[in-house]
Amino acid sequence: xxxxxxxxxxxxxxxxxxxxxxxxxxxxxxxxxxxxxxxxxxxxxxxxxxxxxxxxxxxxxxxxxxxxxxxxxxxxxxxxxxxxxxxxxxxxxxxxxxxxxxxxxxxxxxxxxxxxxxxxxxxxxxxxxxxxxxxxxxxxxxxxxxxxxxxxxxxxxxxxxxxxxxxxxxxxxxxxxxxxxxxxxxxxxxxxxxxxxxxxxxxxxxxxxxxxxxxxxxxxxxxxxxxxxxxxxxxxxxxxxxxxxxxxxxxxxxxxxxxxxxxxxxxx
Amino acid sequence: xxxxxxxxxxxxxxxxxxxxxxxxxxxxxxxxxxxxxxxxxxxxxxxxxxxxxxxxxxxxxxxxxxxxxxxxxxxxxxxxxxxxxxxxxxxxxxxxxxxxxxxxxxxxxxxxxxxxxxxxxxxxxxxxxxxxxxxxxxxxxxxxxxxxxxxxxxxxxxxxxxxxxxxxxxxxxxxxxxxxxxxxxxxxxxxxxxxxxxxxxxxxxxxxxxxxxxxxxxxxxxxxxxxxxxxxxxxxxxxxxxxxxxxxxxxxxxxxxxxxxxxx
Numbered sequence: 001x002x003x004x005x006x007x008x009x010x011x012x013x014x015x016x017x018x019x020x021x022x023x024x025x026x027x028x029x030x031x032x033x034x035x036x037x038x039x040x041x042x043x044x045x046x047x048x049x050x051x052x053x054x055x056x057x058x059x060x061x062x063x064x065x066x067x068x069x070x071x072x073x074x075x076x077x078x079x080x081x082x083x084x085x086x087x088x089x090x091x092x093x094x095x096x097x098x099x100x101x102x103x104x105x106x107x108x109x110x111x112x113x114x115x116x117x118x119x120x121x122x123x124x125x126x127x128x129x130x131x132x133x134x135x136x137x138x139x140x141x142x143x144x145x146x147x148x149x150x151x152x153x154x155x156x157x158x159x160x161x162x163x164x165x166x167x168x169x170x171x172x173x174x175x176x177x178x179x180x181x182x183x184x185x186x187x188x189x190x191x192x193x194x195x196x197x198x199x200x201x202x203x204x205x206x207x208x209x210x211x212x213x214x215x216x217x218x219x220x221x222x223x224x225x226x227x228x229x230x231x232x233x234x235x236x237x238x239x240x241x242x243x244x245x246x247x248x249x250x251x252x253x254x255x256x257x258x259x260x261x262x263x264x265x266x267x268x
Numbered sequence: 269x270x271x272x273x274x275x276x277x278x279x280x281x282x283x284x285x286x287x288x289x290x291x292x293x294x295x296x297x298x299x300x301x302x303x304x305x306x307x308x309x310x311x312x313x314x315x316x317x318x319x320x321x322x323x324x325x326x327x328x329x330x331x332x333x334x335x336x337x338x339x340x341x342x343x344x345x346x347x348x349x350x351x352x353x354x355x356x357x358x359x360x361x362x363x364x365x366x367x368x369x370x371x372x373x374x375x376x377x378x379x380x381x382x383x384x385x386x387x388x389x390x391x392x393x394x395x396x397x398x399x400x401x402x403x404x405x406x407x408x409x410x411x412x413x414x415x416x417x418x419x420x421x422x423x424x425x426x427x428x429x430x431x432x433x434x435x436x437x438x439x440x441x442x443x444x445x446x447x448x449x450x451x452x453x454x455x456x457x458x459x460x461x462x463x464x465x466x467x468x469x470x471x472x473x474x475x476x477x478x479x480x481x482x483x484x485x486x487x488x489x490x491x492x493x494x495x496x497x498x499x500x501x502x503x504x505x506x507x508x509x510x511x512x513x514x515x516x517x518x519x520x521x522x523x524x525x526x527x528x529x530x531x532x
Contacts, residue, residue, distance in 0.1 A: 014365070015350070018282075018346070018347075018350070019282070021282075021343075023280075023281075024278060055332075055335075057339075058324060058335050058338065058339065059324075061320070061321075061324060062321065062324035062325060065317065065318075065320065065321035065324065073314065073365035074365040076317040077314075077346060077365060079317070080317065080342050080343045080346040081343060081346075083339050083342065083343070084339055084340065084342075084343045087277070087336065087339045087340075
């Protein structure tokens with residue numbers, strides 16, 4: 001897919017998206033078939049990481065809403081449905097873990113603490129203060145990093161489908177759910193970055209500070225390393241990372257520098 | 269009684285109105301003062317995001333049950349906004365996302381400081397602060413429920429009444445969640461009780477005050493709760509709040525009417 005593919009499809013219909021939100025996937029999950037086929041330890045591990053990332057949605061909501069992003073009613077209308085869909089994605093992953101008798105507890109362990117990611121670990125007070133100074137232009141950074149995040153998890157879900165063929169139909173459904181999130185965030189990022197050079201500056205900063213995928217700062221260090229190696233560790237993974245980097249670089253005002261630094265962060 | 273979160277999330281749905289014939293409003297349009305109140309209600313529902321933000325800055329959302337509720341609640345309230353916007357649209361009143369954005373931008377510094385204030389309070393007081401949020405939420409949902417049912421009764425339009433009853437039914441479930449959370453958190457902590465009592469009696473105002481113009485708040489309070497019948501409903505809401513542990517004798521909703529000079 002070309003990096004700018006979504007821009008040609010016209011305006012994303014937030015009302016239509018909200019009206020056709022995907023709720024529980026449990027009726028379509030054949031627990032017995034999954035139990036019979038079994039899941040490799042790596043697949044279970046990846047599912048647990050993805051489940052925790054999807055569960056972290058409310059933290060992400062908070063970080064967005066304490067800034068001027070909460071004033072953008074089109075974005076908040078999207079977020080209400082987005083959070084709902086992600087809740088049920090996490091629930092579907094829990095159902096899969098349950099089917100094979102895997103541990104469903106959240107992952108626990110020491111976190112990775114690098115200086116480069118310090119900004120990502122800020123609490124709501126510092127985010128709100130920084131967000132107030134940045135004002136409405138901060139939304140561009142939020143939608144641009146949100147887009148990259150969705151593309152990363154999409155790559156992870158594709159990997160999951162390859163690693164566990166019994167999950168291929170569920171994975172296809174989850175990717176379809178997430179494709180609409182990608183479409184909205186891509187369109188918003190394009191519009192907002194094209195509209196303001198200050199938005200571009202703030203987005204560049206947000207991208208430089210981000211830990212990927214978003215919410216990774218709360219995932220134990222060992223599990224993050226596993227995720228990076230499993231999703232982006234081989235040649236195919238590297239190509240996927242480069243495609244995401246190219247997509248980011250093609251956004252208005254961004255370029256090779258942002259794309260390359262993203263790829264460097266993703267590929268172990 | 270414990271709130272069954274799995275049942276709630278599984279049954280959570282966008283309020284429906286496609287089976288309701290909104291074309292009746294072409295023949296029988298709603299009067300101006302009703303539209304003004306509906307517009308207020310619609311804005312408030314859309315603004316749930318702003319309340320969600322305040323809740324998320326406290327430690328409460330880390331509990332899976334609370335996080336699950338907030339996700340569904342936020343979406344249901346958004347749909348209440350959409351439903352009311354559809355009624356307003358039949359009367360040529362467009363509630364567009366851009367208009368909502370303008371309202372929020374107008375809030376200015378007070379709104380910007382809120383998450384900071386809330387976070388500091390949440391950080392200082394910790395888990396007991398969650399009791400304040402839950403009790404506050406219960407008070408809001410009880411009054412919203414009363415407001416919708418009252419509006420349905422006052423207007424007497426069967427299509428509007430049916431829609432408002434559907435919305436109120438969902439608000440009833442929100443009440444159940446907030447009240448059960450508030451009770452659990454208040455019953456074991458004198459500190460939480462003191463803090464909640466202080467916050468509700470000092471700072472609580474009708475849902476939407478602080479977001480909407482004062483004149484609009486007063487209009488809605490007058491429209492829905494003026495007169496003996498309205499006052500009785502308000503006292504019912506107060507009596508629910510007063511049953512929460514440590515909240516005996518509180519009359520915050522009636523007090524807010526008194527302060528606005530709404531006649532009993």
